[in-house]
Amino acid sequence: MIAPSGRPHGHAKYHLEGCRCLPCRVAASAYDRNRRRAIAYGRWQPFVDAEPVRQHVRALGEFGIGWMRLARLAGVSTGGLSKLLYGDRPRGLAPTKRVRPETALKILAVEPVLENLGDRTAIDGTGTRRRLQALVCAGWPQSELARRMCMDRGNFARTIDRSLVEVGTHKTACTLYDQLWRTDPAEAGIPAHRAQAARGIAAARGWAPVGAWDDDRIDDPEAFPDWTGHCGTPRGRTIHYRIKIPVCQPCRQAAQQLAAA
Structure with a gap:
C-alpha cells in the first residue's frame, strides 16, 4: 500500500511521517523487536566503517568499473556512492565515514569479473586470439x-594477433567460437x-586447432596447446613425428630434459 506522499507504509513512514496505521505499527514493532534481539546477542551494527568499502570501490575503478556502473551492479544509489567517495561538496561535507551493513555487503559483493566489466575495458587478448585462430584452423x-563479428577486415587482422582487446570484442569472439567450433x-x-x-x-602461422585447447585453459596465458594429447611429455615428440606436425616447444623441452637425465 502506497501513501499519498509516495513513501510506502512501514517502518520508515512510522518514524519519518508519524503514521500510526496498522501496517506501519506492525513494521515498526518488528524492527524494534529484531533490534533488541540483535543487541542482546551482540550483533547490532547499525553502521560499519566505510573505509574498507571505499577502498573496494576504488579498486574496482582500476578494473574499469566506475562508481556509477558499480551503483547499478550493486543496486545502491549513485548519490550514496558519490558521498562515499567525494563527500557532499555543495554542503562542504567530507566523505562518508560509516555505512549501513547491508549497503556495504552489496558493494563488496561486486567483483571485477568479466561479466561486470564495461565493454570498452581493455583485457588480456590471449583467449580471444586462441579462439579466432582455432576457427581459422577449422577452415x-x-x-x-570478421563479417560475423561486424568488424572490418583490417581491424580483425589486428585483433587476431593483438595482446590486448576490449571486453566487448572478447565476448563477441567467445560467442562466435561457441557457435562455430x-x-x-x-x-x-x-x-x-x-x-x-x-x-x-593457420598451418603456416602455427596456430593451434580447436582440439588443442581445453575450455578451462584456453584463456590462461601460461597454458600451451596440446596438439598430440601428450604435449609437454617425452611421448609427445614421437606423436608429433607420427602425425607430421612440427614439434611444439613443450614437447621439445620434455625430450631434452629426458635426454639430460
Whole structure:
C-alpha cells in the first residue's frame, strides 16, 4: 500500500511521517523487536566503517568499473556512492565515514569479473586470439569471421594477433567460437577452396586447432596447446613425428630434459 506522499507504509513512514496505521505499527514493532534481539546477542551494527568499502570501490575503478556502473551492479544509489567517495561538496561535507551493513555487503559483493566489466575495458587478448585462430584452423576464412563479428577486415587482422582487446570484442569472439567450433564451414556455404586456404594460413602461422585447447585453459596465458594429447611429455615428440606436425616447444623441452637425465 502506497501513501499519498509516495513513501510506502512501514517502518520508515512510522518514524519519518508519524503514521500510526496498522501496517506501519506492525513494521515498526518488528524492527524494534529484531533490534533488541540483535543487541542482546551482540550483533547490532547499525553502521560499519566505510573505509574498507571505499577502498573496494576504488579498486574496482582500476578494473574499469566506475562508481556509477558499480551503483547499478550493486543496486545502491549513485548519490550514496558519490558521498562515499567525494563527500557532499555543495554542503562542504567530507566523505562518508560509516555505512549501513547491508549497503556495504552489496558493494563488496561486486567483483571485477568479466561479466561486470564495461565493454570498452581493455583485457588480456590471449583467449580471444586462441579462439579466432582455432576457427581459422577449422577452415573459417578470416573475412567470414570478421563479417560475423561486424568488424572490418583490417581491424580483425589486428585483433587476431593483438595482446590486448576490449571486453566487448572478447565476448563477441567467445560467442562466435561457441557457435562455430563444431560446425563444418561447408555447412555455412563456405567454398572448399576458401576453407582450405584458411587452413593453410593457420598451418603456416602455427596456430593451434580447436582440439588443442581445453575450455578451462584456453584463456590462461601460461597454458600451451596440446596438439598430440601428450604435449609437454617425452611421448609427445614421437606423436608429433607420427602425425607430421612440427614439434611444439613443450614437447621439445620434455625430450631434452629426458635426454639430460
